[in-house]
Amino acid sequence: MKNILPSIICLFLIIKVTAQENRKFFYATLQDEVSAIANAHVINLNTKQGTFTNNNGEFRVLAKANDTLQISFVGYETKNFVVDVNHFGMQENYIQLKKVPIELDEIAIKKHNLLGHITSDTKHIKSKKEINAETLNLPFAGSRILTPAERRLHTATSSYGGIAIDPLLNWISGRIKKLKKFKAIEDKEKRIEHIRNNYHILIEYELKILKEDIDRFIYFVESANDFTPSFLHNEVTMILFLQKKSDEFKKLNPKNYK
Template identity: 55%
Template structure:
């Protein structure tokens, strides 16, 4: 059994090495019309290997002529670029992402006494008793439903036998962990956007078109997780402090 397992591992390593043959590191930068895009996801669709941009929007990835790079980021259109020989030259390669236009659904506004400020409105909001599986005390009520990325990762790495080992050797488990990290980040970003949208625009005076860039800028701060897991008041204070530095970095939009 050990002899066959060793032979299988050798074959996997051999084919993985062959797939990277004739590929070199491509160094490039991802930007939008304003500046670098941080934490953008880069995927070589030919090798299925990916990476992320750093704080300067820079990245490196193994590629060769005619490979296809997929670059994605929340709030931007996912773009696919065909790799050319010139991208490996001395001249700096820049890939530009375009903003996604979001259209809000029409809503009916009911009369209320809310002011639009979280610190004051949170005291005046009246909630109705919800009727759901948890309040009805049904079996397994309240259990958190796994996301698609969590289900795929659990299937690939859970249990016993040869399959978890094969997924680890082939790199599939590692790729699924990265996808889960991306999914977790997108969930946080959208939650911040949905919860504090009004405060970010009215109180912090951030442009509507800059909301996602601003939130991702906040997420890159080492204190973001602490503020995210804290109270609403602490989160608003954190966003307020970051808004001041964000505006200084973008003086052309915030005079």
């Protein structure tokens, strides 16, 4: 019994240290003396992970007690905020930034022949005309740049005057069908990459999906019959869907998720 007791104490200490390393989401609202601050940069200096505040000044970031958050925004003093264990309770957390005056560079004033009247002064003002695809009236100026798969499909299905021979030949040869398949694969990869970039922290730390299963889980989510690409444009809907699919995924893998 005396030999077992030290082992039990060591095991308890290891579990306690490990538990302290576990981080959960810290929620807060960033504001100045008047209103909320949107698009401010928040980074956890201990984990080097960061985020931005939304239009209401709200943000969330993985943290634990004694982590230091560095908060910065143009026109405000950078602030280091130390997270306390009480910040994870039911209370709302508010962090205030202080505005700082912005010093302008020295301006050199030159003599001019302007009189202060728009009708006469506009004749003396010379401006350089912007030269770009739109001002030159080039074809397709200002349109969205196509992806490689979209460009190949567009080329194969388009005709420029006369009878559309090329699209017909491409359809007969099966090339259009193959290009559409490539386009579908490209779209799928984009959706998977979007989920991985925006939700991998949530998947690992909140949904408790094993790190080695994250990629497999993301493919499982994107391939689900009840998944639609519109979910990617609504964060709340996507989070609820991920929570639902995490339960299904764990049931399909009972050995790893007991």
